Amino acid sequence: MPFRTKKTRVYQYDIIVKGYRFRGSCGTEDYEEAKAVEAQIRADAKARRTAGGSYTLAEVLGTYHRDKMIGTPSESTNAGQCRAILKHMDGKQKIELMTDADILTYVAKDRTTCKNATVNRRLQMLGRAIRHIGKFYKAEIPTLELKAAETKEPREIVRELSLDEQERLFMPCLRSITHSSALH
Known part of the structure; x- marks a missing residue:
């Protein structure tokens, strides 16, 4: 009433x-x-x-979290990702009106406070949430280039020690082992 x-x-x-x-x-x-x-x-x-209808970004993220994440080991991680996305994007924005420009703006803002890998994981979660609402709730979803918006992650550098470096690294340990075995 x-x-x-x-x-x-x-x-x-x-x-x-x-x-x-x-x-x-x-x-x-x-x-x-x-x-x-x-x-x-x-x-x-x-x-x-x-009839499917229109959903806001906050509804999409909340629905995905409720349907897929509650009770899983990654529940708290997902909740944090949702909060981080809503910190930089308008939760009241209709999902079908979302554009690639909105995604790029989000990425630019989020990159100022966290690493590229973190931004990419959040984008991937956003993509899963949007696909979920489209598949299970028959909502109109935009065609977004989320993969193209991902930022480049630094490659892990694998380096092997030279023989001289190995010797210098392990020599103090070897000396203490040989010294202690000589005492016994």
């Missing part, structure tokens, strides 16, 4: 449809008109959820 707060005479709505919360202003001071607005919002929300 519509309600008013002490701060305004305009009616508000706060409803939950299939586990999703919707709240906002009815835009009217008339109770009967506010009930009609709330009923329309409820009907639209039900239709949107059953």
